[in-house]
Amino acid sequence: MARAKKNIPPGRKSDFTGEKLAWLESFRDDVLNAGNAVGDEYTSITNRFLKRYGYDLPFTKNVDGDPEDNPPVISSNPSAEEKTRRDDIRAVLRTKLSGWFRTRFRNKKVHSGSIGRILTSMHKMSGVAKRPRRKNTVTVYSNLHYEKRLKNDFNQLWAEAKDANPGNSRLAMSQDFVRSRWAQESPEFKESVEKQAAEMHAAAVKEWQEKRTLPEGNGNAETFHEALETLEEVAIPMADALADRLGSHVVVLVVGPVGSQKGEVCLRTIFSDTSSCQTSKTWAEFDHSGFSAMEKSITRYGRALFSKAECRDRAWPPLAPDAEQLTSLIQMPPAPAPPSTALAPPAPVAPPRTVKAAPVVPTPVDDMPISPPPVDNSSSPEAAATTDGIDRSEWTSNFTEVYTYLASKNWGEDWKALLAALVHFEWSYYNHDDVYKIEAINSRPAEIAEWMKKHRVLDDYALKRNFGERLLEWWKEVGPRDRWDSVEGLADAPRDEKDDDWDRATRAGRNGLQLFALALAWWGQAIWNDGAANGLGGGEEAMSLALDWQRILRDLTWVLGFGSRNREEEEEAEQVEEERKAAAAAAKKGKGKKGGKGAKAPKKKAGKRKAEQEEDSAGSRKKARTENTGSGGEEPQRPKPRRLKRGYVLSIDAVKYTLTISLALPPLTSRPPPRRTSSNPLPRQTSTTPRPLPRRTSSNPRPPPHRARG
Structure with a gap:
């Protein structure tokens, strides 16, 4: 056994190299997807090979430039000897090509064919089975420039020659005219047209490849939405191809979040063709109740597969974030502590304002x-x-x-x-x-x-x-x-x-x-x-x-x-009442000023009585404090007064132990008075006169009356 030479692979050299090799490798997918019909694919490639390179060019040699620009001259009426020679060349070439493809792609199961045949059927049904061919440069030249550069001249030529030539010769004559004009163009112009032809072919091949290959989504809502919108373009050919391959009826069920339905889990159903069957009805038309039960069951199963967060993320267009999501994204500063309101009535947060209209929901x-x-x-x-x-x-x-x-x-x-x-x-x-x-x-x-x-x-x-x-x-x-x-x-x-x-x-x-x-x-x-x-x-x-x-x-x-x-009327009435009281107080104050010196005497007596009352009250407080102090004479710590609910004002008389309530509390919200002990004495009395009721404003409204239950 002879040894293999260094840096030289063993075995005989390949018959196909260079441009021929690249051209044959472009049929890789067609051969692999042919399945059991791969023999027909070999025959088709053989015929296209001979049409491209001719019968006289040796298999191991390549043509200069693009073969489509210099097509071989093949007689359409060969002699018997020439026909026999061509048949022999075709048979040898087919054998070489089939062996070359099997060797080149020997790791693939070319003849297993089940999936390959289905995919081939899908491509044929979707119209993307054939790879786009590169057009001849003269053809591209005619397509791009015939209207502006050639049409008028050819029409004039045809007008002169149509009487001497039959009508069906116009097409052949126009092709000869285009070739003659192409030969007269400058080299720079020809180069620009060739560049345009190459760009057009590359764009067509790219588009063809994108149609043949399913896009790989990156897991976002937009990709899933686009894939679902084009589901029929893929699923219908697949269902029909499977049905043709298996001799059965095929139903494709797809359940999951649907972007156009705001992420709601829904069912999409695809049926194979039923036109040639005993009944042309689909499953849903034939047995609606049974089909509905199936849809309900599989939709519930789909909701178990996808969480609410996943469904929300699959909505397209995306849903606006809710309050909880925005709060988790934005760190809000801590709210300031509310001011103390001990022993003070609720203060209005704003001056009296005009009546505000009710909100309108658009x-x-x-x-x-x-x-x-x-x-x-x-x-x-x-x-x-x-x-x-x-x-x-x-x-x-x-x-x-x-x-x-x-x-x-x-x-x-x-x-x-x-x-x-x-x-x-x-x-x-x-x-x-x-x-x-x-x-x-x-x-x-x-x-x-x-x-x-x-x-x-x-x-x-x-x-x-x-x-x-x-x-x-x-x-x-x-x-x-x-x-x-x-x-x-x-x-x-x-x-x-x-x-x-x-x-x-x-x-x-x-x-x-x-x-x-x-x-x-x-x-x-x-x-x-x-x-x-x-x-x-x-x-x-x-x-x-x-x-x-x-x-x-x-x-x-x-x-x-x-x-x-009727909040508007209540606020308006309160505002009118406040204005009336303010006017009355102003009038009373002005009347007192007009009284002269005689009007000041009652104020002195009133001040004297108030001082005596405060002195008596101080003595009572001192006595009560002495009785309620501990053994050491210390004064017990008094609890902080509770903030009262809006609308209720309480005043406590420490001497008579009476509780005065301005309005009746509802039974469910009233609280019993706290038990008075040495550690929880009554609050100090600041005045024997009950505190007046606060004004009714929008920040301190009047509670609704509690209706009696029948």
């Missing part, structure tokens, strides 16, 4: 997610106003979070009307939490109490069976029960604003009507999810058929509207 855009920005902690209404036009300067942090969650649901005009009514209702009651409360009667759904125990997380909540029926029963009990006695079917109950039983329902704050709005959101989302499992558009259809849900929605919107207080 109609949000349907195709954009509703996600209000977080509320600014500034006391300025202008700083708290956001881009949606809603004034949040008086909103509590709880109501801000509630509104953000409710506004994330895009359920049509009725839902938007509910949000507008809720904003106005809470605004009319100054949005103070823990002031009003709807009773927790037995008919209240258990999910409400469970949600409260789980720290009131404002998100969709898992509901038990028949939640809607239990919510409707609770709604009936909270309002006047007798109005539902005459209701038949799914009709709305009659509404009467004069009914006093509405007092139990018209409660503001986080334990008021906000609970019903949140419960409607949970129930509505459950209805939407069940409908969305039936395919695109199923959620909207399910909501339109949820008549009980719509009935409570309309009823709650009406209650929020008529139950709102």
Whole structure:
């Protein structure tokens, strides 16, 4: 056995090198994807090889330049001997090419073919099977410059020669004319055209390769959205190719977050062609109930696969960040400590202002997610106003979070009307939490109490069976029960604003009507999810058929509207009253100044009486302090007085041990007086005269009267 020479690979040399080698390697994908039809591919490549290089050029030699620019001269009417010679050359060349391809790509299973044939079918169906060929330079010259440089001259030539030539010779004559004009062009011009031809071919090849290769996504929402939008271009040819290969019907199911649906998990279904089958109906058309059950099941499975954070990140266009996300990204400075209010009535935060109109909730855009920005902690209404036009300067942090969650649901005009009514209702009651409360009667759904125990997380909540029926029963009990006695079917109950039983329902704050709005959101989302499992558009259809849900929605919107207080009139009346008192005080002060010296005598007597009262009061305090001191004579530490709730003013008489309350406290918020011991004595008396009531302003409003329950 002979040894291999140094730096020379063993075996015979390849017949194909240089330009021929590069040209043959361009067929690599076609050969590998041919599968069992690779023999036909070898024959096709052999014929194209001979057409490109001719029968006379040896296999081991290459042509100078581009073979397409200098095509071989091949007679179309060969003699019998020439035909036999060509057949022999073709047979030898095919054998060489098949062996060369098998050796060149021997690590690939060329004849396994299952996936290759499917991919080839997909490429043929999608119109990207053939690699674009480079056009002849003369052809490119004709395409680019025929209209401006050649057309007029050829038309003149044809007008002179058409009488002596048949009409079908015009095409051949025009081709000869283009070649003759190309030969007359300057070398610089020819070079520019050749460069243009090369650039056009490179662009066509690049576009062809991009169509043949699926793009590799980088895992962002935009890439996934674009891939899903073009799913049919890939999945339909694949389903048809698989069906043709297997002799079966193919169904492709794709479940996951859909960017155009704001990241909601949905199902996309692709069916192979059924035109030649016994029935042309798709699965959904043939068995709708069975197909719907399958869609519901696989959609629930998809929601288990993808977290809410993943679904939110897959939304395209991206959703606006909510308050929680922005808070986590922006480090807010700590809020300053509130000033001490011990032994002092609440001071107004601003001078009396004009009556402010109720906030208006604009109609949000349907195709954009509703996600209000977080509320600014500034006391300025202008700083708290956001881009949606809603004034949040008086909103509590709880109501801000509630509104953000409710506004994330895009359920049509009725839902938007509910949000507008809720904003106005809470605004009319100054949005103070823990002031009003709807009773927790037995008919209240258990999910409400469970949600409260789980720290009131404002998100969709898992509901038990028949939640809607239990919510409707609770709604009936909270309002006047007798109005539902005459209701038949799914009709709305009659509404009467004069009914006093509405007092139990018209409660503001986080334990008021906000609970019903949140419960409607949970129930509505459950209805939407069940409908969305039936395919695109199923959620909207399910909501339109949820008549009980719509009935409570309309009823709650009406209650929020008529139950709102007339805040504008109250503030205007308070402002008028303040102006009247100020005018009366000014008039009284002016009258005292006009009285002369005689008017000053009562003031001296009043001052003397006040001094005597303070002396008696000081003696009483000294006696009480002596009795309540410890064995060492030290005075016990007095507790700091509690800050009173807005609207209630208390004054204590230390001598008579009486408690005076300006307004009756509600039973649920009243507190018993603390037990008086030596370590907890009564506070010192500063005056025997009870402290006057504070003025009613927008920062110190009058609480609503507590209605008697029938």
